[in-house]
Amino acid sequence: MFIGIIGSGTMGIGIAQVAATSGCEVFLYDANSAQTEKSLLNLKQTLQKLVSKQKISVEKSEEIFNRIKACSNLSDLKDCDLVIEAIIENKEIKTKVFQDLEGIVSEKCIISSNTSSISITSLQAELKKPERFIGIHFFNPAPIMPLVEVIPGLLTKEKLAQEIYSLMETWGKIPVIAKDVPGFIVNRIARPFYGEALRLVEENIATPEQVDDAMRSLGNFKMGPFELMDLIGIDINFSVTKTVYQDYFYDPKYKPSLLQQRMSEAKLLGRKTGKGFYDYSDQMKEPSARSPETVEDKNLYSKIFMRIISMLINEAVEAKRLGIANDDGLELAMQKGVNYPKGLLAWGKEIGFSKISETLQNLYEEYQEERYRQSPLLKKI
Ligand SMILES: NC(=O)c1ccc[n+]([C@@H]2O[C@H](COP(=O)([O-])OP(=O)(O)OC[C@H]3O[C@@H](n4cnc5c(N)ncnc54)[C@H](O)[C@@H]3O)[C@@H](O)[C@H]2O)c1
Numbered sequence: 001m002f003i004g005i006i007g008s009g010t011m012g013i014g015i016a017q018v019a020a021t022s023g024c025e026v027f028l029y030d031a032n033s034a035q036t037e038k039s040l041l042n043l044k045q046t047l048q049k050l051v052s053k054q055k056i057s058v059e060k061s062e063e064i065f066n067r068i069k070a071c072s073n074l075s076d077l078k079d080c081d082l083v084i085e086a087i088i089e090n091k092e093i094k095t096k097v098f099q100d101l102e103g104i105v106s107e108k109c110i111i112s113s114n115t116s117s118i119s120i121t122s123l124q125a126e127l128k129k130p131e132r133f134i135g136i137h138f139f140n141p142a143p144i145m146p147l148v149e150v151i152p153g154l155l156t157k158e159k160l161a162q163e164i165y166s167l168m169e170t171w172g173k174i175p176v177i178a179k180d181v182p183g184f185i186v187n188r189i190a191r192p193f194y195g196e197a198l199r200l201v202e203e204n205i206a207t208p209e210q211v212d213d214a215m216r217s218l219g220n221f222k223m224g225p226f227e228l229m230d231l232i233g234i235d236i237n238f239s240v241t242k243t244v245y246q247d248y249f250y251d252p253k254y255k256p257s258l259l260q261q262r263m264s265e266a267k268l269l270g271r272k273t274g275k276g277f278y279d280y281s282d283q284m285k286e287p288s289a290r291s292p293e294t295v296e297d298k299n300l301y302s303k304i305f306m307r308i309i310s311m312l313i314n315e316a317v318e319a320k321r322l323g324i325a326n327d328d329g330l331e332l333a334m335q336k337g338v339n340y341p342k343g344l345l346a347w348g349k350e351i352g353f354s355k356i357s358e359t360l361q362n363l364y365e366e367y368q369e370e371r372y373r374q375s376p377l378l379k380k381i
Pocket of ligand 1 (some may be wrong): 006137
């Protein structure tokens, strides 16, 4: 199968590696050819590491590398069966590329976007043949994270989602079909992990360290919200939150945090700038989970954990109610896309949906804010 990839940055080269590893011929194009050269050099090193760890043979690494062809023109993608776009997150620029591409590829070629936040329907609506367009959303790093959200837009032809689902399985991925809603599955459901954590700190209820410790020790999360925001980049995380908030017509549930805005303004962006919620200037010391010791700590940690987990479970229940994905899809998405230790629906059952509902009710009464409104399904589930 011939796969075209547009954009050879972080995601494009990762997706190219995945496709080439599963035997596809890959045509990789970027407007900046220096980026393609740089990414291919990095890929060569990555493949060498896999060889030295005995994950793949030398022959296999050469095969993978040789299957990826650097292209200097978009027209080099003319024979592709599927094109995956992974360029800058800008609707106008993406649309121009898709319109140019339509004049190059065959009628049968499937065109897709790896966008994290732009509506698939809004992108396909600008095309002559919108029915062959679909969202294929990989997670970073694409060769490692198993989840792929497959997102048909309103105009996508009926069987295409299933075809891409099957193709992603042959690429060794765990696909989940998602509705074309802001943030799709993961970036929508995960919002309170960051939002509620930021709020606890803004209100001086806890420090970032305490929030992270609570989520790691009581929730078994690999990383707490603040460590994770530092890793993702506080500006990137802030921008996803703003997009989801705007695209849900300013639903107060997704209201961004002023603290995060100030951190972005100050360029305290996390690991990439050496300082975010933590200081990385000394040495990259990995934080480890500390268990609460005093009774005050225990009470605080349990308050932090229950507040964040209740908000997350409420989001998952609401996503179930709206049919954003089926139950298995919702559970898999959070575990395979962002490494949650359990599916949120199963977690809700374990804690008790009535306890989740009670926690949200208390928050609602305390704050009188719509932010804490419950999914109508939460009381019935
Ligand atoms: N980085 C992530 O964690 C992540 C995760 C999932 C999805 N995404 C999405 O994937 C896409 C790419 O993100 P990224 O992080 O790889 O970005 P990136 O900045 O690393 O790479 C983007 C590449 O696109 C190229 N480009 C820009 N305009 C172009 C054009 N008109 N034609 C051809 N090439 C062009 C740039 O030269 C650059 O090399 C975005 O839509 C983003 O939302 C990113």
